[in-house]
Amino acid sequence: LNLHCPACDERYALDSERWRCVCGAAFELEGTPRFHPGDIVENDTSMWRYRSALGFEGGPAVTMGEGWTPLVAAEVEGQALWLKLEYLNPTGSFKDRGASVLATFFLALGMSRLVDDSSGNAGAALAAYTARAALRATLYVPANTSPAKRAQIAAYGATLVPVEGTREAVTAAAQTAVMGGDVGTRYASHVYHPLTLFGPKTIAFELWEQLGGRAPTRVVAPVGHGTLLLGCYWGFADLLAAGLIERLPRLYGIQAAAVAPLAQAFASGLADAQPVFPGDTLAEGIRVGRPVRGAEVLAAVRASGGAIVAVDNASIVAAHEMLARGGFYVEPTSAVAIAALDRVGEGGETVVVLTGNGLKQPLFWPNAPMSAAAN
Amino acid sequence: LNLHCPACDERYALDSERWRCVCGAAFELEGTPRFHPGDIVENDTSMWRYRSALGFEGGPAVTMGEGWTPLVAAEVEGQALWLKLEYLNPTGSFKDRGASVLATFFLALGMSRLVDDSSGNAGAALAAYTARAALRATLYVPANTSPAKRAQIAAYGATLVPVEGTREAVTAAAQTAVMGGDVGTRYASHVYHPLTLFGPKTIAFELWEQLGGRAPTRVVAPVGHGTLLLGCYWGFADLLAAGLIERLPRLYGIQAAAVAPLAQAFASGLADAQPVFPGDTLAEGIRVGRPVRGAEVLAAVRASGGAIVAVDNASIVAAHEMLARGGFYVEPTSAVAIAALDRVGEGGETVVVLTGNGLKQPLFWPNAPMSAAAN
Numbered sequence: 153l154n155l156h157c158p159a160c161d162e163r164y165a166l167d168s169e170r171w172r173c174v175c176g177a178a179f180e181l182e183g184t185p186r187f188h189p190g191d192i193v194e195n196d197t198s199m200w201r202y203r204s205a206l207g208f209e210g211g212p213a214v215t216m217g218e219g220w221t222p223l224v225a226a227e228v229e230g231q232a233l234w235l236k237l238e239y240l241n242p243t244g245s246f247k248d249r250g251a252s253v254l255a256t257f258f259l260a261l262g263m264s265r266l267v268d269d270s271s272g273n274a275g276a277a278l279a280a281y282t283a284r285a286a287l288r289a290t291l292y293v294p295a296n297t298s299p300a301k302r303a304q305i306a307a308y309g310a311t312l313v314p315v316e317g318t319r320e321a322v323t324a325a326a327q328t329a330v331m332g333g334d335v336g337t338r339y340a341s342h343v344y345h346p347l348t349l350f351g352p353k354t355i356a357f358e359l360w361e362q363l364g365g366r367a368p369t370r371v372v373a374p375v376g377h378g379t380l381l382l383g384c385y386w387g388f389a390d391l392l393a394a395g396l397i398e399r400l401p402r403l404y405g406i407q408a409a410a411v412a413p414l415a416q417a418f419a420s421g422l423a424d425a426q427p428v429f430p431g432d433t434l435a436e437g438i439r440v441g442r443p444v445r446g447a448e449v450l451a452a453v454r455a456s457g458g459a460i461v462a463v464d465n466a467s468i469v470a471a472h473e474m475l476a477r478g479g480f481y482v483e484p485t486s487a488v489a490i491a492a493l494d495r496v497g498e499g500g501e502t503v504v505v506l507t508g509n510g511l512k513q514p515l516f517w518p519n520a521p522m523s524a525a526a527n
Numbered sequence: 528l529n530l531h532c533p534a535c536d537e538r539y540a541l542d543s544e545r546w547r548c549v550c551g552a553a554f555e556l557e558g559t560p561r562f563h564p565g566d567i568v569e570n571d572t573s574m575w576r577y578r579s580a581l582g583f584e585g586g587p588a589v590t591m592g593e594g595w596t597p598l599v600a601a602e603v604e605g606q607a608l609w610l611k612l613e614y615l616n617p618t619g620s621f622k623d624r625g626a627s628v629l630a631t632f633f634l635a636l637g638m639s640r641l642v643d644d645s646s647g648n649a650g651a652a653l654a655a656y657t658a659r660a661a662l663r664a665t666l667y668v669p670a671n672t673s674p675a676k677r678a679q680i681a682a683y684g685a686t687l688v689p690v691e692g693t694r695e696a697v698t699a700a701a702q703t704a705v706m707g708g709d710v711g712t713r714y715a716s717h718v719y720h721p722l723t724l725f726g727p728k729t730i731a732f733e734l735w736e737q738l739g740g741r742a743p744t745r746v747v748a749p750v751g752h753g754t755l756l757l758g759c760y761w762g763f764a765d766l767l768a769a770g771l772i773e774r775l776p777r778l779y780g781i782q783a784a785a786v787a788p789l790a791q792a793f794a795s796g797l798a799d800a801q802p803v804f805p806g807d808t809l810a811e812g813i814r815v816g817r818p819v820r821g822a823e824v825l826a827a828v829r830a831s832g833g834a835i836v837a838v839d840n841a842s843i844v845a846a847h848e849m850l851a852r853g854g855f856y857v858e859p860t861s862a863v864a865i866a867a868l869d870r871v872g873e874g875g876e877t878v879v880v881l882t883g884n885g886l887k888q889p890l891f892w893p894n895a896p897m898s899a900a901a902n
Contacts, residue, residue, distance in 0.1 A: 197572055197595065216854055217597020217612060220572065224591050237592060240615055243856065244886060284854030300675070303889040307851040312893060476682040479591055479659030481618065511619060511886035514678040518687060 153207055155346065156182040158448070166347075167261055171330075171339040178444050181346045187357070187390040199249055199354040205390065206253065206350045214255035214285040218248040219354055223362040223503070226478055228490060234368065234503040236355065239482050243280045243304065244273070244509035245437075246380060247342060249351025251277035254340045257347055259285045264336035269293070269326035271319060271376070271437050272301035273508055274342040279310035289340075292326040294319060298436065298483075298513040318430055320442055342379065343444045349383040356387025359503055360396065367397040369500025372489045374507055375405030375414055375460060376438030378449030385452035401503075402458040405449065406492040408433035412462035414443055414450065423447055434468050434515070437485030437508055459496075467491040472515055481510030528582055530721065531557040533823070541722075542636055546705070546714040553819050556721045562732070562765040574624055574729040580765065581628065581725045589630035589660040593623040594729055598737040598878070601853055603865060609743065609878045611730065614857055618651045618679065619884030620812075621755060622717060624726025626652035629715045632722055634660045639711035644668070644701035646694060646751070646812050647676035648883055649717040654685035664715075667701040669694060673811065673858075673888040693805055695817055717754065718819045724758040731762025734878055735771065742772040744875025747864045749882055750780030750789055750835060751813030753824030760827035776878075777833040780824065781867040783808035787837035789818055789825065798822055809843050809890070812860030812883055834871075842866040847890055856885030 155164040159177035164170055172178055184207060191204035199219025203209065222237045238246035251274070258266055265288040268278050275291035282289035291305050295314040306312045313329075315322040330339040342348045360367060367388060373380050381403050391397045407415045410431030417425040425446035430439045443449065453460055463471075468484050471491035475482055486507045496502070530539040534552035539545055547553055559582060566579035574594025578584065597612045613621035626649070633641055640663040643653050650666035657664035666680050670689040681687045688704075690697040705714040717723045735742060742763060748755050756778050766772045782790045785806030792800040800821035805814045818824065828835055838846075843859050846866035850857055861882045871877070 198597065216599050217615070222573065222592020222617075237617070240592070240617060242597075242612070242615060242854075244884070280854045280856065283852050299892050300886055300889060302893045303891060304856055304886065306891065306893045307848075307856055307885060307889070308854065309848075309852040314893075473682075473684075477658050477684040479617075479655045479683065481655065481679055481682055509619070509884075509886060510682060511675055511679065511884060514675060514682070516678060516681065517674050518677045518681045518689075 153184065154182040155179040169338070171341055171344045178344050179346050180448070187394045187396070189396065199252070199351070199358070202354050202357050205357065208256065211256070211260050213252065214259055214281050215252055216242045216284055218242055218252050220358060223359065226480070228474060228478065228493065231493060231498060234501065235480060236359065236503055236505045238355070238505055238507050239486065239509040243276045244512055245277060246352060246355070246505070246507050247274040247277035248281070249354055250274070250342050250348035250379070251281040251351070253347050253350045254278065254342070254345060255281035255285045255287065258338055258340060259287060263338045264288060265290065265333060266338055266340035267326050267330045267333065268340050268342055269322045270342065271439060272297040273437055273512070276301055276304045278340060278342070279305045279308035282310065283308045290329060292322045292329070294322050300512050319440055343377045349379055349386060352380045352383025353387035353390070355505065356384045356391065360391055365396070367391065367399070367401045368503045370402045370404060370458070370496065370502045371505065372404040372406065372492065372496055372502060373505040374435065374438050374485050374488045375407055375449065376440035377443045378405060378414060378445055380505065380507065381405045382445060382449050382452055385456065400456045403453050403456040404458045404492070404496050405453055405460040406488040407460065407462040408435040408438055408468070408488060409462040409464045411439050411441055413441060414446060415460045415462040417446065417450055418453065418460040423450065425450070434465055434484040435488050436513065437483065438488070461492055461495045463488050463491040469515065475506070476510065480506060482506045483508040483510055483513040484515055528559065529557040530554040544713070546716055546719045553719050554721050555823070562769045562771070564771065574627070574726070574733070577729050577732050580732065583631065586631070586635050588627065589634055589656050590627055591617045591659055593617050593627050595733060598734065601855070603849060603853065603868065606868060606873060609876065610855060611734065611878055611880045613730070613880055613882050614861065614884040618655045619887055620648035620652060621727060621730070621880070621882050622649040622652035623656070624729055625649070625717050625723035625754070626656040626726070628722050628725045629653065629717070629720060630656035630660045630662065633713055633715060634662060638713045639663060640665065640708060641713055641715035642701050642705045642708065643715050643717055644697045645717065646814060647672040648812055648887070651676055651679045653715060653717070654680045654683035657685065658683045665704060667697045667704070669697050675887050694815055718752045724754055724761060727755045727758025728762035728765070730755070730880065731759045731766065735766055740771070742766065742774070742776045743878040745777045745779060745833070745871065745877045746880065747779040747781065747867065747871055747877060748880040749810065749813050749860050749863045750782055750824065751815035752818045753780060753789060753820055755880065755882065756780045757820060757824050757827055760831065775831045778828050778831040779833045779867070779871050780828055780835040781863040782835065782837040783810040783813055783843070783863060784837040784839045786814050786816055788816060789821055790835045790837040792821065792825055793828065793835040798825065800825070809840055809859040810863050811888065812858065813863070836867055836870045838863050838866040844890065850881070851885065855881060857881045858883040858885055858888040859890055
């Protein structure tokens with residue numbers, strides 16, 4: 153495995169200190185193993201059943217049962233769907249997959265402190281997996297991140313640093329800290345580090361197995377930086393290369409209307425997203441005005457025949473209620489995928505990825521003013 | 528399957544309206560199927576892989592992937608343990624198992640509204656599974672139940688009725704409502720209805736499978752009414768009867784010192800618990816002063832060679848922190864099992880059941896006074 157810059161074609165070793173290319177672009181991975189169904193570890197019902205496809209043959213994984221989440225049939229507004237319950241991962245979001253990979257990698261490298269910036273869920277995931285591996289972590293989050301997520305990160309024993317301002321200010325604070333860190337400090341960015349994308353890649357493998365050896369027609373998921381959708385794309389591309397599926401599923405990325413750089417770029421036919429100032433949205437997990445892998449995400453979605461669209465707060469609230477009243481309690485960010493169903497249209501087998509647990513960001517608090525409980 | 532009263536030997540049909548015997552005792556089940564390993568549905572990675580052992584051969588299950596939770600190796604204070612991550616069930620607690628069974632049963636009976644009383648987790652579970660089955664639910668909970676649990680129950684669309692006073696007052700309110708309900712109303716009590724215990728029974732089956740076909744030496748779990756431990760006992764008894772294990776694991780039930788009727792009865796050699804007035808404890812999930820199945824739980828624990836002990840608030844806080852700093856974020860109720868490890872002693876293979884998600888009752892809120900957030 154090598155780090156490769158898709159912008160300037162530069163290459164670096166996988167264990168390089170660099171977290172992005174000198175030209176500023178995010179790395180992709182080169183030389184990833186092929187997917188062989190015979191290599192699946194059948195009695196491991198976590199994402200590590202695919203360890204050989206991730207290139208982690210040796211060494212212990214930093215794991216607590218992440219992945220192999222339920223795929224549940226449900227009917228939403230008369231439409232038959234598969235719901236992939238990623239909110240049942242150990243810390244309550246799909247970010248656990250990438251955090252498990254990163255903690256495993258950096259532990260093997262002998263690093264002692266990992267730094268990341270996050271809207272909350274990736275931070276909670278990295279805090280948990282570094283705790284599991286007895287590494288130290290420092291997490292930078294927006295000051296207005298949901299209190300339940302901040303409480304969770306702090307409970308794991310990570311150093312929690314709330315930062316006022318935009319999500320980009322949070323990233324800048326983390327990157328500055330990494331540069332000032334000691335020799336054992338690394339930027340375990342769930343956006344920049346391409347190994348993170350091995351996490352959501354396993355979602356594609358699982359869907360293929362759980363559907364009995366086929367790909368769905370469509371996959372619908374929330375998109376902030378777009379790592380979930382991009383990882384899925386990589387996974388389905390592996391399955392296609394291995395001759396196990398005949399075509400890619402159409403990938404649909406859903407954004408919040410208040411922060412929709414990728415949806416705007418998609419609609420305008422642009423190759424990359426133009427940064428936007430993030431407006432207010434309930435979907436705090438995808439409040440990303442400057443997506444780092446925008447060009448890659450747009451290319452993947454277009455190659456798949458899918459689309460990127462945006463939904464407003466009112467439809468997020470309605471979709472959140474609809475899901476909960478069917479038994480699925482997710483955070484508002486996850487509800488965007490359901491809010492966009494009428495934009496995606498009908499036809500074929502559709503998987504909606506429910507990314508984060510409703511307990512992380514309750515929309516309504518009974519018998520208490522929301523402001524008192526949520527601040 | 529029949530309902531059977533262990534106190535007066537009376538029998539009722541399984542679909543009886545009665546939720547307890549005329550003599551006042553809680554029913555047990557008679558005529559449960561034997562466990563046959565060959566009947567396990569191997570490609571179902573939920574608790575419904577054991578559907579034949581539960582006597583649910585026909586009809587659709589009300590399911591969203593509950594059960595088959597991770598069993599993770601961890602070292603806590605130098606002791607090697609298996610942690611059973613029941614907090615990764617769909618609504619964040621092991622109660623989902625019983626709720627899935629009850630919703631399946633009452634849906635097949637044609638009931639339209641289910642009523643239960645709960646400290647919170649069982650209520651959230653029943654609210655979710657009735658939502659999934661398009662049934663209506665009314666849940667009675669203590670007024671001081673954690674706000675995250677109340678928000679969760681309400682989100683599912685259930686009618687949430689907070690009741691001031693003790694846990695017993697909550698139960699009385701629910702039972703009164705059932706008596707005043709229409710013909711489609713049933714008391715889906717997660718304590719009284721013995722089918723609920725089929726839920727935790729599957730924990731025993733899973734442990735046996737996940738350990739490669741053997742029982743652990745010991746199982747340690749929090750005990751309020753004691754349904755988790757009793758269900759496990761039933762499951763291991765099935766495995767013993769089928770000749771699949773050689774002895775029962777020793778079962779350890781852990782209570783909070785402020786509400787410890789079962790620990791007191793165990794220490795005093797009593798056959799049943801004497802009711803106590805529930806004192807204050809962080810372990811809100813086991814704040815039960817009058818355990819309904821006390822005699823059964825005491826008998827099961829004694830038959831297994833285990834014990835019931837109690838731990839104080841300070842050790843609960845310490846155990847909660849210890850778990851979180853190893854990557855396992857649970858609610859304080861779940862931490863009691865870890866707090867009691869020195870009381871249980873060493874020796875043999877130990878499984879600790881982590882019952883509820885930390886997101887349900889955060890112990891500390893960063894950057895906010897705890898009182899504002901927790902009320």
